[in-house]
Amino acid sequence: MTGFDQLLGGFAIALSWxxxxxxxxxxxxxxxxGVLPGLGPLAGMTLLLPLTFGLDPAIGIIMxxxxxxxxxxxxxxxxxxxxxxxxxxxxxxxxxxxxxARQGRAGxxxxxxxxxxxxxGTVSIVGLMLIAPPLAKxxxxxxxxxxxxxxxxxxxxxxxxxxxxxxxxxLMVALGLLLGSIGLDNLTGVAxxxxxxxxxxxxxxxxxxxxxxxxxxxxxxxLEKTETIKAIRPKFKDLMPRSKDLxxxxxxxxxxSAIGFIFGVIPGVSHVVSTFVSYAVEKxxxxxxxxxxxxxxxxxxxxxxxxxxxxxTAMIPxxxxxxxxxPATAILLSALTIHGVQPGPLLLTDHPEVFWSLVxxxxxxxxxxxxxxxxxxxxxxxxxRIPYAWLVPIILIISIIGVYSVNFSVADIWIMAISGGVxxxxxxxxxxxxxxxxxxxxxxxLEASFRLALTMSGGSYATFADHASIIxxxxxxxxxxxxxxxxWLFGYRKSVADETEGA
Amino acid sequence: MRSDFETPSGVGTGAGQSxxxxxxxxxGGICVAGALAATGLLFAWQASxxxxxxxxxxxxxxxxxxxxxxxxxLSVVIGVEDWLGAGHQGTIELGHRDVLIVLAxxxxxxxxxxxxxxxxxxxxxxxxxxxxxxxxxLLVAGLSAIIAMVACWYFFQVALGLQLPIxxxxxxxxx
Numbered sequence: 291m292t293g294f295d296q297l298l299g300g301f302a303i304a305l306s307w308x309x310x311x312x313x314x315x316x317x318x319x320x321x322x323x324g325v326l327p328g329l330g331p332l333a334g335m336t337l338l339l340p341l342t343f344g345l346d347p348a349i350g351i352i353m354x355x356x357x358x359x360x361x362x363x364x365x366x367x368x369x370x371x372x373x374x375x376x377x378x379x380x381x382x383x384x385x386x387x388x389x390x391a392r393q394g395r396a397g398x399x400x401x402x403x404x405x406x407x408x409x410x411g412t413v414s415i416v417g418l419m420l421i422a423p424p425l426a427k428x429x430x431x432x433x434x435x436x437x438x439x440x441x442x443x444x445x446x447x448x449x450x451x452x453x454x455x456x457x458x459x460x461l462m463v464a465l466g467l468l469l470g471s472i473g474l475d476n477l478t479g480v481a482x483x484x485x486x487x488x489x490x491x492x493x494x495x496x497x498x499x500x501x502x503x504x505x506x507x508x509x510x511x512x513l514e515k516t517e518t519i520k521a522i523r524p525k526f527k528d529l530m531p532r533s534k535d536l537x538x539x540x541x542x543x544x545x546x547s548a549i550g551f552i553f554g555v556i557p558g559v560s561h562v563v564s565t566f567v568s569y570a571v572e573k574x575x576x577x578x579x580x581x582x583x584x585x586x587x588x589x590x591x592x593x594x595x596x597x598x599x600x601x602x603t604a605m606i607p608x609x610x611x612x613x614x615x616x617p618a619t620a621i622l623l624s625a626l627t628i629h630g631v632q633p634g635p636l637l638l639t640d641h642p643e644v645f646w647s648l649v650x651x652x653x654x655x656x657x658x659x660x661x662x663x664x665x666x667x668x669x670x671x672x673x674x675r676i677p678y679a680w681l682v683p684i685i686l687i688i689s690i691i692g693v694y695s696v697n698f699s700v701a702d703i704w705i706m707a708i709s710g711g712v713x714x715x716x717x718x719x720x721x722x723x724x725x726x727x728x729x730x731x732x733x734x735x736l737e738a739s740f741r742l743a744l745t746m747s748g749g750s751y752a753t754f755a756d757h758a759s760i761i762x763x764x765x766x767x768x769x770x771x772x773x774x775x776x777x778w779l780f781g782y783r784k785s786v787a788d789e790t791e792g793a
Numbered sequence: 794m795r796s797d798f799e800t801p802s803g804v805g806t807g808a809g810q811s812x813x814x815x816x817x818x819x820x821g822g823i824c825v826a827g828a829l830a831a832t833g834l835l836f837a838w839q840a841s842x843x844x845x846x847x848x849x850x851x852x853x854x855x856x857x858x859x860x861x862x863x864x865x866x867l868s869v870v871i872g873v874e875d876w877l878g879a880g881h882q883g884t885i886e887l888g889h890r891d892v893l894i895v896l897a898x899x900x901x902x903x904x905x906x907x908x909x910x911x912x913x914x915x916x917x918x919x920x921x922x923x924x925x926x927x928x929x930x931l932l933v934a935g936l937s938a939i940i941a942m943v944a945c946w947y948f949f950q951v952a953l954g955l956q957l958p959i960x961x962x963x964x965x966x967x968x
Binding site for chain 2: 514745
């Protein structure tokens, strides 16, 4: 069966009534959580994760992925109309997007953001389709030692690209790995840190931890905010951009597609970093850099294209290597595992229908989002009328039912509540949660591969520096330094710090 | 284009409703680092009770012990940084009234979830938050909670087939 036949098979699943329905639900919910401040793709995905348990794995993943890129689309709406980023990747869009809205040009800004998102998203899906299958074939041949090197590097890159303190990020990674070791040891069956509770034998529930650390802590932080939302609502007839807007945006969209595509494979906060880099690149390339910050359309087109171009490429490490690069793909990893599907090199041979239906659904989802986001923008903006105090109980009740339904265990509600409180405190003091969650997910595999590699090599640590490992190490290190140089060059860390202070 | 509406994004807008306390970022940072170090020490102690193996063939205690020690060391580094003033400057506000209410309500859910049943517990949880955070009247909060729970029952139990604990009270009523 050729790749093209498999893609057609994927389209058959994605275009079935169930595939379309759940793709639509995912895109709609994703747009809603992207629009609502305080609810990002991660909270949106974790909240609906339990709903996928009764579904076919391919359909469940189609819905969750729809939430992921739907949130990226939705985030731009609040950035442009309200100057509040619906999620972190839309922070940069606020700068010129809101300025355009103030000048009465919200329509073109939204239109260009949607078109850029569509193009960026589509480019990255093509990349996913072309790169993941051959990469998976290569990965089948590698051993546990290379897997150890890859996972360690993925976790190292998170600390390098983090906007906050590196020591704190490394600490969060170590804590995530430590929390991941709770439960029965995979190789010997010895109970670790269970403190005599049988409910802890399976380890901490990923869903509870993710909802607590990201969803609940975000809600608690938002409860403290007191500013008033001033929304600008555009009319549908005002959406069409001028020809000058199109001329200014087209090259920005092209460059940002490439930037997002490259940054998508970098672990950590690639969707956020790519927007900052894209904005800086557009400013450098612009004939009128002085317009940036005062309503330059390229300042909207670039970042919005870049953050959507990340979505497809962020799937490559997950689907081809089984290593999630950002927290949102960690949720997908967890969902696939719950469904009995192991992401990684064998996914394409054992469950090709999951991979290809996901690829097909992303094409369809991009079209759905374009249709959803432009004519219905007024409706989505109206969501901001709902007082946050009314949303909080609704979100929390769904979260509680969600975490309980994973294992039907009250212990999971405890974990969610406690990790919500802990996450709130840690975030107030500048600790980032992304590293902790990714490390938690990867901890089991890192330890198992580490011990297996040593057993296979008779206890020789030289196994971690064999030929294949060195090639991987050198390539990723090169990439790491390139990212660091770019981030430094374009002042990403400073921009984030400024943004945090200003928030 | 027109500015159509204004809505408070957060809820702590009322004067006198907030119990915010400004905590020195430096002292708070040291306390958080201390708590993390203590957590690391607890894990390190527990990990030391598990078979360590040796460096060539690590046992189940090797990885957790190494990580727990790393957590302790990194926490100490952060604590020292904060102590020397290299970390946070200024103050951090903690103890917002609504945050404390939500946390307390969340922690009250697990012990009641099975004895009272999911719907009754979550109905009470929702009504409490609506009264205390959204400042609704008891009647509005109660009615909203009932409607929300009926919707939850229909969606989760009828549509999705998810069996949530019914609790002794509703069970006694034959529901």
